[in-house]
Amino acid sequence: MPAPQHCPSPRELDDLEVLLSGALAPRTSFDDDVRLELPAELAAQVEAGGEVELVDPEGLPLALYSREHLLPLARAAYGPFRRLQATPARVREQHPDALVVPVTAPLGEAALRLVAERAGEREVVLLTLSGTGTPQGVSPVGLVRATLAASRALAGSGTTAHVVVVPLAARGDADLDHRLGHDVVSAYAAGEVLALPGGATDTDDDWPAEVAAVVEQDQPDDDHVGVVVLFTGLSGSGKSTIARALHDLLLEDGRRSVTSLDGDVVRRHLSKGLGFSREDRETNIARIGWVAAEVARHRGVALASPIAPFDATRQQVRAMVEDAGGELVLVHVATPLEECERRDRKGLYARARRGEIPDFTGISSPYEEPQDADVVVDTTGRTIEGCLAEVVTALPFLLSVPVEPVETP
Ligand SMILES: Nc1ncnc2c1ncn2[C@@H]1O[C@H](COP(=O)(O)OS(=O)(=O)O)[C@@H](OP(=O)(O)O)[C@H]1O
Numbered sequence: 001m002p003a004p005q006h007c008p009s010p011r012e013l014d015d016l017e018v019l020l021s022g023a024l025a026p027r028t029s030f031d032d033d034v035r036l037e038l039p040a041e042l043a044a045q046v047e048a049g050g051e052v053e054l055v056d057p058e059g060l061p062l063a064l065y066s067r068e069h070l071l072p073l074a075r076a077a078y079g080p081f082r083r084l085q086a087t088p089a090r091v092r093e094q095h096p097d098a099l100v101v102p103v104t105a106p107l108g109e110a111a112l113r114l115v116a117e118r119a120g121e122r123e124v125v126l127l128t129l130s131g132t133g134t135p136q137g138v139s140p141v142g143l144v145r146a147t148l149a150a151s152r153a154l155a156g157s158g159t160t161a162h163v164v165v166v167p168l169a170a171r172g173d174a175d176l177d178h179r180l181g182h183d184v185v186s187a188y189a190a191g192e193v194l195a196l197p198g199g200a201t202d203t204d205d206d207w208p209a210e211v212a213a214v215v216e217q218d219q220p221d222d223d224h225v226g227v228v229v230l231f232t233g234l235s236g237s238g239k240s241t242i243a244r245a246l247h248d249l250l251l252e253d254g255r256r257s258v259t260s261l262d263g264d265v266v267r268r269h270l271s272k273g274l275g276f277s278r279e280d281r282e283t284n285i286a287r288i289g290w291v292a293a294e295v296a297r298h299r300g301v302a303l304a305s306p307i308a309p310f311d312a313t314r315q316q317v318r319a320m321v322e323d324a325g326g327e328l329v330l331v332h333v334a335t336p337l338e339e340c341e342r343r344d345r346k347g348l349y350a351r352a353r354r355g356e357i358p359d360f361t362g363i364s365s366p367y368e369e370p371q372d373a374d375v376v377v378d379t380t381g382r383t384i385e386g387c388l389a390e391v392v393t394a395l396p397f398l399l400s401v402p403v404e405p406v407e408t409p
């Protein structure tokens with residue numbers, strides 16, 4: 001029987017590349033530091049001595065993983081600047097005398113002067129540590145662009161600098177990240193290593209014009225960051241109504257392109273055929289999250305208004321949006337069940353009470369109240385405009401003019 005397949009997370013895929021390149025030697029596989037999270041069933045199979053085939057998001061088998069080994073099958077062939085990746089063995093062989101400079105932030109004038117001075121006649125390897133979650137303040141691909149610009153600046157002053165990229169991801173544990181970074185640099189450097197002072201926070205160091213231009217283009221200001229507003233709450237709480245009002249406001253403002261992912265509309269198209277079991281709801285929200293994250297990746301605004309009753313699924317959406325470089329604003333439309341049931345616009349609550357609709361949120365299916373909402377709005381006895389104004393306070397960067405509550409004429 002062929003080994004079951006699993007597609008690791010973007011961070012784990014970066015780790016896989018780094019492990020297979022030998023850059024984390026003597027590590028040859030995932031361990032307690034460089035972790036691989038498998039679904040429970042696959043983890044049990046591995047624990048019992050079985051193998052799992054690790055595949056990329058398109059299903060290309062990359063490696064066979066078991067408790068004993070991590071065997072390479074193929075290298076993913078795409079990804080920006082992949083041609084600048086090389087194994088430590090190759091870099092040591094090709095540049096045995098080079099000065100190796102770990103790069104975790106765009107290099108400034110002072111850093112470049114130091115590099116050129118220390119290098120003297122030697123060539124330089126700018127070892128760019130740029131994976132999922134690293135570096136701070138600039139995207140991974142932006143750091144590579146900035147480092148290429150820095151290498152051109154060095155060439156201008158007579159120093160030959162090669163850019164080598166290592167997709168070393170961050171795992172949110174500063175000590176561990178530092179240790180792994182150190183291991184990677186040792187693996188690549190045959191000769192001297194120049195650790196630049198200041199590291200990622202060297203803000204006093206002015207960037208050369210070309211580097212500055214790359215950084216500026218890479219970092220969208222608030223006007224250009226992707227935003228997903230996720231309205232969550234019971235059926236009839238007012239999610240669609242407020243989302244529609246916000247949509248109109250953004251269209252009137254005219255600065256941003258807006259995509260509406262209304263709960264009911266999604267269920268007629270993207271999620272047609274899905275029901276209301278926990279599993280189907282999770283699939284529905286994961287689809288909405290996926291589309292919303294793509295909108296955010298392209299720096300648009302997505303307004304989504306599903307019930308999204310489960311905390312774990314909402315967290316998943318947050319992670320997807322943030323991984324795409326966007327910002328998630330969670331709006332809990334906290335209108336109590338009694339008020340939603342009183343409104344009962346579609347007569348669904350009455351039918352659910354009569355037992356005609358199984359798994360109805362708030363009646364026979366749970367709603368997990370968010371603990372991480374950016375805005376909580378109870379619409380009971382309030383105007384739509386008032387509720388909208390409250391939501392907009394969490395989104396000041398989306399609109400060119402502040403919104404005052406407007407009474408309908
Ligand atoms: N069993 C059950 N439970 C809850 N809701 C039900 C159910 N059956 C149908 N409907 C109608 O479907 C709308 C909710 O769909 P969502 O996609 O927002 O739900 S979920 O996020 O996947 O939980 C919801 O629409 P809204 O009123 O706009 O929230 C209901 O009209």
Ligand SMILES: Nc1ncnc2c1ncn2[C@@H]1O[C@H](COP(=O)(O)OP(=O)(O)O)[C@@H](O)[C@H]1O
Pocket residue numbers: 233234235236237238239240241242305333343345379380381382383384385387
């Ligand atoms: N302040 C308010 N904000 C939003 N909806 C309100 C408000 N006051 C009353 N409503 C009414 O409540 C109902 C909410 O329905 P809807 O927006 O479809 O909810 P949901 O999308 O959460 O199911 C609408 O009939 C709307 O007119």
